Amino acid sequence: MTAIATNPPRDRRSPLERAYARLGVLLIAPTIIVFSLVIVYPLLAAIYLSVFSIYTPTLQGDFVGAANYIELLTGGAFWHSLGVTLIWTVGTLSLQIIAGIGLALLLHQNIWFRSLARSLVLFPYFLSTVVAVLVWRWLFNDLYGALNHGLIQLGILDMPLDWLGSMPNAMIGVILVGAWKYFPFVVIAVLARLQTIPENLYEAARIDGAGPVGRFFDITLPQLRSVLVVIILLRAIWDFKEFDLLYLLTGGGPVTSTQTLSLLVYQEAFGLNQMGQAAAYSVGMMLVMLAFMVLYIRRTGGK
Amino acid sequence: MANVTFRNVRKSFGEFVALEELDLHINEGEFVALLGPSGCGKSTTLRMLAGLEFPTSGEIMIGDRVVNDLAPGKRDIAMVFQSYALYPHMSVGENIGYPLKKRGIKGRERDDAVQKAAELLQLDALLDRKPKQLSGGQQQRVALGRALVRDPQVFLLDEPLSNLDAKLRSYMRAELIELHRRLGKTMVYVTHDQLEAMTMASRIAVMHGGRVQQFDTPDAIYNRPANRFVAGFIGTPPMNQVEGTVEGGHFITGGHKVPIDRSAYADALRDGPVVLGVRPEAITIGKGEGLPATVRLAENTGHETIVTLELPDRTRISARVEAARRLDVGHSVALTFDPDAIHLFEASATGARLNLDAKSASVVSMRSK
Numbered sequence A: 001m002t003a004i005a006t007n008p009p010r011d012r013r014s015p016l017e018r019a020y021a022r023l024g025v026l027l028i029a030p031t032i033i034v035f036s037l038v039i040v041y042p043l044l045a046a047i048y049l050s051v052f053s054i055y056t057p058t059l060q061g062d063f064v065g066a067a068n069y070i071e072l073l074t075g076g077a078f079w080h081s082l083g084v085t086l087i088w089t090v091g092t093l094s095l096q097i098i099a100g101i102g103l104a105l106l107l108h109q110n111i112w113f114r115s116l117a118r119s120l121v122l123f124p125y126f127l128s129t130v131v132a133v134l135v136w137r138w139l140f141n142d143l144y145g146a147l148n149h150g151l152i153q154l155g156i157l158d159m160p161l162d163w164l165g166s167m168p169n170a171m172i173g174v175i176l177v178g179a180w181k182y183f184p185f186v187v188i189a190v191l192a193r194l195q196t197i198p199e200n201l202y203e204a205a206r207i208d209g210a211g212p213v214g215r216f217f218d219i220t221l222p223q224l225r226s227v228l229v230v231i232i233l234l235r236a237i238w239d240f241k242e243f244d245l246l247y248l249l250t251g252g253g254p255v256t257s258t259q260t261l262s263l264l265v266y267q268e269a270f271g272l273n274q275m276g277q278a279a280a281y282s283v284g285m286m287l288v289m290l291a292f293m294v295l296y297i298r299r300t301g302g303k
Numbered sequence B: 001m002a003n004v005t006f007r008n009v010r011k012s013f014g015e016f017v018a019l020e021e022l023d024l025h026i027n028e029g030e031f032v033a034l035l036g037p038s039g040c041g042k043s044t045t046l047r048m049l050a051g052l053e054f055p056t057s058g059e060i061m062i063g064d065r066v067v068n069d070l071a072p073g074k075r076d077i078a079m080v081f082q083s084y085a086l087y088p089h090m091s092v093g094e095n096i097g098y099p100l101k102k103r104g105i106k107g108r109e110r111d112d113a114v115q116k117a118a119e120l121l122q123l124d125a126l127l128d129r130k131p132k133q134l135s136g137g138q139q140q141r142v143a144l145g146r147a148l149v150r151d152p153q154v155f156l157l158d159e160p161l162s163n164l165d166a167k168l169r170s171y172m173r174a175e176l177i178e179l180h181r182r183l184g185k186t187m188v189y190v191t192h193d194q195l196e197a198m199t200m201a202s203r204i205a206v207m208h209g210g211r212v213q214q215f216d217t218p219d220a221i222y223n224r225p226a227n228r229f230v231a232g233f234i235g236t237p238p239m240n241q242v243e244g245t246v247e248g249g250h251f252i253t254g255g256h257k258v259p260i261d262r263s264a265y266a267d268a269l270r271d272g273p274v275v276l277g278v279r280p281e282a283i284t285i286g287k288g289e290g291l292p293a294t295v296r297l298a299e300n301t302g303h304e305t306i307v308t309l310e311l312p313d314r315t316r317i318s319a320r321v322e323a324a325r326r327l328d329v330g331h332s333v334a335l336t337f338d339p340d341a342i343h344l345f346e347a348s349a350t351g352a353r354l355n356l357d358a359k360s361a362s363v364v365s366m367r368s369k
């Protein structure tokens, strides 16, 4: 009894179990070290920087306490960019989900070009953002853009439109390009899940009198629920943080109409050389994201 | 009117012919079992009746309607799948109520119908559970409930008891018989378990090689098998088959004469090769007079012993004797067959019964077309 009380692990676990435990620690150690280096350190550094007023080129500055956070709360720039970020995220994410499910359903049918279409659909996702944006900028160009040309030819427009230089076209433009770039991710994830839905559920539903629409809402959608929860979570995080696509397409413009939080942080840090303020914005951004994630997981994770 | 007719139905999957020629007429209110070995096309037959599979040619009728071009939901049938196919995200109550929901039956009316079906199947305490939280037998009853909640013309059941343990299976068998008696609906029941078919069905369609081999009452299937396949499929162990010849009205095998009841054959008994069929329980094992055989195996099941015997030409046959009987392996014995329980079949591949009556004969004549 006393031996167990004073030395419990040695008495309870066999040498083999202890060897396994050591191996386990050894195996996760690299992950923990890398995780600390690339996630925990920058996070702490950002929080540290956010209470200083720092000039970016020299990284020198003074302690200012909560001043950067007061600016965040009262300055307006953060709230404006938060609004822009939400519009962008909700807009592009909804389009990605709708287009993704739609195309996945189409590719799940036995159409003759299915295997070709399945690989083609991944194309935008594989394409480097820089290349994709160059192509889209060329399409959107107000002087020689193919989009304007086509729309005028079709008689839908009678004057060339400045797609990325005016609102709300610029926002619509980036939302569309974002949806185009990332919907393949949704297609692949949904398609994989569709293939595992047992065929006899559909057969049972047909006998029970459900039509195609009924079968979609009563079987397909509930069966996709778990995968959609994950896709929406991942894509929401990525879209919320999206930088390169927006930066390259509009740079946040016109003026600040498409300046999301990521772009605001960048602009503050490298445009205005205010590293401290930028750090405060990024901490704010992280808190907003965290709040949304907690809410979302609470609402969906229960079932 | 809800009889079911398959007329000249053929079904192929690409090159592969699953059903060559299917002719069945099922009367209203009948409980028909489709029985046969794995892959003989039982499920395909049922699925064509449900509208989930389309016949390559031929006609399927429910009542007076040709249903070939009718969607499954419009055929007024209910089906229980082998794998149950319960909707995993719906509760038991929602599962049972789904066919009504899709037919626009709402509110109280639907709740009452679900309640009634649930009570019938003793599911009323489980209505709020998800299928995942149920045992196999409970899931099976939910699948039945989803079929029973409506008042369809025909019930289709595809091996609904195959996933259950022996005890639950015999319980559900009794339940289904009772249910059929109470509802009086046409039921088509697919199974490869002959015990289920023999105990539940009013008629059994024995299927093999894409054809119906015999469609008759369990009694006739057992006592007057239409051909060698049916004889060798029904019974555990099935009917023994001994090759030999008919000479001058006697059956001769390996130089030994086996007495047969000639009056049962009239002019069908011509000289030439035939196959003699005899059930294990119609064999007497003795000494002296009879067909010589060697005991190869004696399996005591508790209430009886199944003896495997080998004839001089190496044909193995089984016999059923009382459990107390001691038979030593390797010993020579003499077999006598009960002359009234002897069946004779053609020696051809189809092996039709020699003294077929008109009804069974029609099935066989179609087979040789």
Ligand SMILES: Nc1ncnc2c1ncn2[C@@H]1O[C@H](COP(=O)(O)OP(=O)(O)OP(=O)(O)O)[C@@H](O)[C@H]1O
Pocket: B013, B016, B018, B036, B037, B038, B039, B040, B041, B042, B043, B044, B045, B192
């Ligand atoms: N969709 C299909 N494509 C090709 N062949 C099929 C298809 N469905 C069934 N078959 C074939 O048709 C034959 C009959 O199949 P079916 O499912 O009706 O058999 P079954 O009698 O129900 O057998 P089991 O007792 O194993 O369920 C089988 O040989 C099967 O391989």
Ligand SMILES: [Mg+2]
Pocket: B042, B043, B044
């Ligand atoms: Mg089957």
